[in-house]
Amino acid sequence: MKLVTERRDISSPLLRFFAPVASIAVALVCAGFLLLATGVNPLEAYREILYESLGSVYGLSETLVKATPLIFAGLGVSLAFRMQIWNIGAEGQIYMGAMGATWVALFSGLTNHWLLMAGMFAAAMICGGVWAGVAGFLRARWEVNEVIVTLLMNYIAILLVDFLVYGPWRDPQGFNFPLTAQFADAARFANYFDTRLHSGFFLALLCALLLYLFMERTIWGYQIRVIGSNPQAARYAGMRTGKTIFAVLFISGAIAGVAGFSEVAGLQYRLSHGISPGYGYTAIIVAWLARRSAVGVIIVSLLMGVLLVGGDSLQMLWQLPIAFIYAFQGLILFCLLAADFFIVYRLKLVRGTRHG
């Protein structure tokens, strides 16, 4: 007997739906043993996660709040993925977006709410876009690998923001904390339902819709899809791949930059050290699991939000170590990736003797 893998020709829609569901179930069972080992009843813990993240207005709002930057950054990364461009630099682009928005909020002299919002939005997009655009330019002009460039630009962005918040932009009344001054009310998003839920979430949904229309309905999206599927064929058909690579990375970075805007305008009301706890990196996983579709990005981001909020509550309620939360999230992601494999391949038992 031997176990072999075989490629499925076309996977059924039913399988596409059930494989991820089943994989999450498997992850829950595995994590259950970990919970048992720490003396926690897994069922209670899972109930707690669901209750805390989805069972109350507050919990639900927190989940949406956590999902918001992931949606933005995930959309940005997935756009580049569509063209087989690997933007690993969403983290840095978030920082740059936050920086641009903060500059407008604190130093532009604007006081009108809508002007401020528009200015912050534009500044965030430009900063994030330029940050990714550098990699796009290098890639289009000299075929420099964009993975390395976007990744290394992250560190520059993070340190640049650190320089600003520890130095020139530090709030004089901030007791030497690495923070800028708080934004005026006009530079803040509206909040809803007495929670931390802010307009950024709805902006993210709008952004997903626009990106979907852009990719599936416009001639630019069409070109991106052709280039992503086969750059040779695209070049043959007269498309300019170089320009498109630059443009796509620019837009990808711009969308990730808006995540930074949304974080400072909706949540923190100031720029600070560590404004993003790794949303840009999580966004890579989000984009991957979402199979590069805009709707998928929203769904996966919400799932991530549940994990983040639920994980926080586990920490508080049972004093579980943060390591457990990471292990739990890791298990779920791992199983989802495995489900991806089973959607494309099947396992088959083959009778027969083994040779060599």
Next chain:
Amino acid sequence: MAELLQIKNIRKTFPGVVALDDVSFSVEAGEIHTLLGENGAGKSTLMNVLTGLYHPDRGELLLDGKQVQFTSPRNSLARGIGMVHQHFMLVPAHTVFDNILLAMDRVPLIYDRKTFQQKIQKIIDEFELDLDLNARVWKLSIGAQQWIELIKLLLRDCRLLILDEPTAVLTPQEADRLFAVLRRLQQQGKSIIFISHKMREVMDISDRVTVLKKGRSIATLERGQFDRETLATLMIGSDQIPQWQKNLQMSDKIVLDIRNLSVRNDRGLADLDDFSLQLKEGEILGIAGVAGNGQKALAEALTGLKPVNRGRILAGEQDLTHSSARASYISGIAHIPEDRKSIGIAPDLNVADNLIMKSFKNPCYRHGIFQNLRAIRGNARDKVSRFAIKTGSDTAPVRYLSGGNIQKVIIARELSERPKVLVALYPTRGLDIGSAEYVHKVITDGAADGMSTILIAEDLDELLKLCDRIAVIFRGRLIGYADPRTTTREEIGLMMSGEKRRIAS
């Protein structure tokens, strides 16, 4: 003769597709058994079953009368069944010796280079192959690379050799040498499963022929029972094979003037070297040459895929060398097996999207920046029915289509642009007879409408049948023209190997 391998009622399905329905035939020791069938008849699937890549849903395989199951290529190789694939499995940067060693069984960690070299050299001498063990593979001709693949199998003591269209990449002379080797192997008692579309070869070499059609083995004929017509009829059914008339009434107007074209490859070597060619209106100009003598570079330079280093491409007064107008003036069809996923199509996109790849900016396919989905789908429906493209579902990615149908998608797209010049690079390679005839018809119909075609092909019969003139290319240079009405296969063969020049037109 003893039956080496028996294949009984093999069935293999993929989701939604019956690739093999019911295939039975047997291979005797010391016979050359040809498998004949159109594309999609199931030949590749069957070979994948024999080499252990696929596992049949039903049916039996009997080796020496005993039932067996092949679980992997390694497993079938261990039982003496080996395959020479159409695309060689070689490491181009390594030497011949290293490549062969890589394929050998149980090479000790510290090996004695000399004994192995002698062992390999013995086979080379035995079959009088012209092969230097220390040469790097990428420097060798395609024919020589094929020898390496054969030697790999012989060293593993294969009793059954499967050759998948081995002559597709060879010159007539190289093919003759291959056949001599195959006959000698046969005398040694080896069995050979031979796959080919070229009738001449099939007639020449086969002891028996099994015809596959739509996943079924419909007949096995002994030598003497088959001739071209019988086989062709069996293979494509009762349809008549249409013959196309050569178009001898082309005008003298020159539509494309290629002057001193030079194209360098990635290694800086000249793929095309001072190549000049004049194409007349309505002409079908054939380019004959051994694969790898610059045909691909010519096609790529003309269709704008490769930059031109020197020389000019002129259309009348217009210089197209660096012009973006070239894409609509010159269209291209490339051969399908090799380039299915590399130049012609975007494999992840559906048929409708692939059909508008060159015309997506056309106002009829868009509303401003948005795509006009209704027009795009309408165009797809129109082309699918006009070119008889068999698609699964409308939204299925093109990668799931068969080679012939992908070729039809490409043809439909290229011709909808109404190009003045069509560049066809091995347009029928790997296609079944029905699809190949279809491609021929498209080209000759186009010529009647005044379209000029540069037809790059390896099958001389195809060139002789279709072309008004044949230009022979050797090492990136034009070596001469041949007139299909007066020339012979032998003469073109000699020109292809650079031994004979004849400049005339």
